Amino acid sequence: MNFTSFSVKPAIRVLFPEGKGELYYDISDDQDPELLMAAQRAELEFDCELPEDIELVWVGETVGVLPVGSGATPVSGSFHGMGAILEATYTKAGGQHYSTVLGQHEDLADASRIAEALNAQAIAVEALQAFANEIVTGAFEGGSFDGGDIQDVAAKYGLLRVEQRETACGESCACREYGFPSQCYRKTALLGAGAPSATEREVQEVWSLSGENGSWDYASLGELIRDHYGHDCGSAGDNSSVAILAVGSTVKRAIVCKADPASFLQDAGEVQEWMAEQACQSDAGEWADNYPEVNEDAKRALGQALEPLKAWARSYCQPHFFTVKDIATHEVTEADVNDALSAHG
Structure with a gap:
């Protein structure tokens, strides 16, 4: 069995009178509002009678009404009335897709965090299997296990992420250098080292002489200084329109904001429309x-099928274009100049 995804659905839990069965009714955007309101008013309990003015209709395999059988009994506690279910989607040999209820929770946010953690584990296992398969099956031809090639394969499957650095990082990671700059490989969460959070991914500095649109050409202060120190740069301070970049000149620093390349792909709904x-x-x-x-079931399978495409986009189609935020002024110091020139050799 291979778990492919874990999802959380708001739900009403209903136990039919006289032990005739138990249902989880999914609350979705297109849920009949009269049914939902009546269920809320009824404050459904384990031994409740369904309100006379509504009826829960059995819809077989359609997600929304889920039977809880002996092999799928919720284990995370119980709730009466409104709550959330944690559902797992998995495949068996032969490619058959199935779903089952793993648990239930009174709080939707808490259940969503559990699902997020489980999905991260499922993605990690899938990535590790794909990486191992490429190495073992000989698709990794011409590669060197003691060089950077194997790191490139690991980066392909999201196990490592590549950083460009001006100098070797000097930390415990798999680095290789091709002159200048260095290529540094960092473990991601798929290898248990913690992938950068959304906040960390955003914290990439960029530098500019003027701060004007289209002028953010430098990944570091050192690069900017090496290109312009002692040269006419058009503007250096508040009191000069044409000047030479020198100690005491002011430059601009900002934080890079790049779009997620996966957002440029079609989503499941757009695929169906196409x-x-x-x-x-x-x-x-x-x-x-x-x-x-x-x-x-098919919609969930499509969403899961699109995940490798999103991973491909994030690995190979990172945008070179970006916007900036948190623009700040920096005054060039003598230490800045010395560090920049000495690093360049």
């Missing part, structure tokens, strides 16, 4: 009404 458009334009398009017809 399929529908192409089907209508096909030779048999006049009979393509309501194509593709997919149930909730």
Whole structure:
């Protein structure tokens, strides 16, 4: 069994009278509002009678109403009425897809954090398996296990992330140098070292002489100084329109903000819309009404199938374009100049 995803759904828990069965009814955006309001008013309990003016309809395999059988009994506690269910999607040999309830929780936010942690583990296992398969099957031809090549393969599967540095980091990581700059490999959360959080990913400095749009060309103060120290740079301080970059000149520093390349891909809904458009334009398009017809299981499977594409985009299509935030003024010091020139050799 291979778990592919874990999701959390707001739900109403209902135990049918006289022990006839137990249901979890999914609360979604298109949920019948009258049904939801009536259920909330009823404050459903384990032994409740369903309100006379509503009816929960059994819909078989459709996600929304989930039977809790002997092999899928929630283990994370119990709740009455409103709450959340934690659902696992998995595949078995042969590629069959299944879903089952793993647990339940009274708090949706807490359940979502559990699902997020489980998904991270599932992605890690998948990435490690793919990495090992490429090494073992011989697809890693011409590579050197004592060089940077194996790190490149690991970076391909998100196990390491690559940083460009002006000098060797000197820390315990897998670095290699090709002159200048250095290429430094850092472990990600998939190897248990902790991937950079969203905040950490944003903290990438960029430097500019003027702070004007299109002028943020330098990844470090040292690069900017080496290019402009002692040269006419157009502006150096508040009182000079044309000057030479020198000790005491002011430059601008900011934080880089890059978009997630996965956001440029089609999402699951857009994929279905594209399929529908192409089907209508096909030779048999006049009979393509309501194509593709997919149930909730298929939608979840599509969402999971798109995850490797998102990972590919993040690995190979990082944008070179960006915006900046937190612009600040920095006055060039003698130490800045000395560090920049000495690092350049």
